[in-house]
Amino acid sequence: SGASALEYTTPTNEIPSQSGNSGKFLTTNGSAASWGEVSASPTLEAVASGTLANGDTVVINADGTVSAAGFTTTNTPVIGSVVTFESGNSQYISSCYDTSANKVVIAYQDAPDGEKGKAVVGTVANGQITFGTPVIFDSSTVYYIDIAYDSNASKVVIVYRDEGNSSSGTAIVGTVSGTSISFGSPSVYHSGNAQEDAGSLTLSYDINANKTLIAYKGTSGYAECAVVSVSGTTVSVGTSVAATNYTLFESSGIYDSAANKHLVFWRRQSDDYMVGRVATISGTTVTFGTEVNLTSEYARYYGFSFDTTVNKIILAYYNNSASAA
Numbered sequence: 157s158g159a160s161a162l163e164y165t166t167p168t169n170e171i172p173s174q175s176g177n178s179g180k181f182l183t184t185n186g187s188a189a190s191w192g193e194v195s196a197s198p199t200l201e202a203v204a205s206g207t208l209a210n211g212d213t214v215v216i217n218a219d220g221t222v223s224a225a226g227f228t229t230t231n232t233p234v235i236g237s238v239v240t241f242e243s244g245n246s247q248y249i250s251s252c253y254d255t256s257a258n259k260v261v262i263a264y265q266d267a268p269d270g271e272k273g274k275a276v277v278g279t280v281a282n283g284q285i286t287f288g289t290p291v292i293f294d295s296s297t298v299y300y301i302d303i304a305y306d307s308n309a310s311k312v313v314i315v316y317r318d319e320g321n322s323s324s325g326t327a328i329v330g331t332v333s334g335t336s337i338s339f340g341s342p343s344v345y346h347s348g349n350a351q352e353d354a355g356s357l358t359l360s361y362d363i364n365a366n367k368t369l370i371a372y373k374g375t376s377g378y379a380e381c382a383v384v385s386v387s388g389t390t391v392s393v394g395t396s397v398a399a400t401n402y403t404l405f406e407s408s409g410i411y412d413s414a415a416n417k418h419l420v421f422w423r424r425q426s427d428d429y430m431v432g433r434v435a436t437i438s439g440t441t442v443t444f445g446t447e448v449n450l451t452s453e454y455a456r457y458y459g460f461s462f463d464t465t466v467n468k469i470i471l472a473y474y475n476n477s478a479s480a481a
Contacts, residue, residue, distance in 0.1 A: 172190055172191060179194060180192060180193060202216070202220070202222045203221045204221065204223070205222065205223045207224075208222075208223075208224055212225070213225040235283070236283045236284040237284065239284070239286065239287065241276045241287040241290070242274070242276070242290060244267060244268035245267040246264045246265065246267065247264065247265045248265045248299060248300055248301040248316075249262060249264040250263050250264070250302045250303045251263070254310075256307075256332075257277075257310075257332040259277050259278060259332050260277070260279075260285070261275055261305075261312050261337060262303075263275045263293070263301050263303040263316075264276075264301060265297075265299065266290070271319075272292050272295050272296070273292065273293045273314070273316055274291060275290065275291055275293055275312075275314065275337050275339075276289070276291070276337075277332055277334075277335050277336060277337050288336050289336065291336060291337050291338070291339070293314060293328055293330065293339045293342075294316065294320070294326070294328070294342065295320070296318055296319055296321065297319035298316045298318060298319065299316065299317040299319065300316060300317050300356070302316075302358050302359045304359035304360065304368055306361060306366075306368060308363075308386075309329075309387070309388075311330060311386050311389075313327060313359060313361075313368050313384055314328050314330060315327045315370055315372075315384075317357070318342070321344065322347070322348045322349065324346060324347050324348055324349075325345045325357075325370070327343050327344075327384055327393055328340060328342040328343070329390065329391045331389060339389075340388070340390055340391060341389075341390070342391075343393050345382045345384070345393035345396060346372070346375070349375050356372060356373050356405070356406040356407045356422075357370070357371075357372045357373075358370075358371050358408045358410075359409075360409045360411040360418050361411060362416070362418065362437050363411075363413060364413075364437075365383075365416075365438075367383050367384060367385055367440070368383070368384040368386075369381055369382075369384070369409055369418050369420075369435060369437060369442060370382045370383075371409030371418075376398075376403070377402075377403035377404060377425075378399070378400045378403070379400045379404055379407040380396045381396065381399060381409065381420055381442045381444075382394055382397070382442070383437055383439075383440045383441060385440060392440075394439075394441055395440075397441070397442050397443075397444075399420050399422075399433050399444050399447075400431075400447075402425070402426070404422040404431075405422065405424075405425055405456070406422060406456070406458075407420070408420070409421075409435065410460050410461070410469055412469060413462065413464065415467075417434050418435040418436075419433075419434060419469055420434075420435045421433075421450055421471075423455065423458075427454075428454040428455065428456065429449055429453065430449075430455040430458065430471065430473060431448070431450060432447070432448055432450050433448070453475055453476075454475055454476040455474070456476075458471060458472060458473035459471075459472045459473075
């Protein structure tokens with residue numbers, strides 16, 4: 157027919173043999189393929205944004221440059237207007253965030269209104285907060301309030317000293333609905349003269365045990381703990397257990413979500429050192445590890461938080477000679 161016959165030419169850029177080349181990568185110089193070695197110490201060249209010190213950990217920016225890792229501000233923070241939730245003199249203020257209702261709950265003592273215990277629900281939107289009507293959770297005089305959110309029960313737990321009931325340590329459950337809150341019946345965790353100091357009555361919620369731990373200063377001046385269980389609108393409290401057999405000043409507790417343990421700590425009266433013990437919840441009881449000095453110096457006016465990045469508890473305090481630590 158006059159048509160030319162097709163000819164096959166053996167390619168010169170064939171894939172090389174795979175034998176003995178485990179862990180290598182295939183590369184080409186444009187005309188021939190070969191196996192390359194994977195570097196044990198690979199490098200990357202990039203343009204720095206800002207100053208970098210030798211050994212800095214870096215992050216890659218959106219424009220392809222790299223910067224030293226750390227906290228950066230990407231947006232201008234929005235600071236809303238100051239809003240009053242109680243027009244009178246309020247004391248022992250504590251707050252928590254209800255993740256189920258997406259509301260903030262503030263518990264406090266309303267001093268002008270007979271020092272009653274009250275709570276109010278706040279709604280945050282567009283950088284502003286608005287509040288519902290305050291609700292009384294105890295009509296007697298109350299002191300030393302703390303509040304925590306129980307994510308398993310979707311309730312808030314409030315603890316306080318009830319002067320209308322022989323100064324007993326008391327717990328109560330609150331349920332947020334819309335912009336209001338309602339309460340169940342109170343439960344006493346320490347009968348008679350619970351000696352909580354300002355700032356020494358704390359709650360820490362245990363996401364592993366689905367319980368809340370109360371840390372407080374008891375009648376004898378010892379550090380004590382009790383476990384709070386929530387069922388519906390009912391709160392029950394296990395037997396209080398002493399963490400010390402000597403008197404102390406402030407006592408507090410915080411939850412370590414990595415270890416599923418609590419750190420209970422206090423300021424020892426004999427030397428003003430911060431001292432602590434690890435607390436473990438099992439059922440409705442709490443047990444303690446060995447007592448450890450957290451400081452070897454005078455320490456007070458403290459604050460604390462748990463860092464989920466490094467799984468450590470950060471304790472900041474005032475030192476009488478060094479100002480702060």
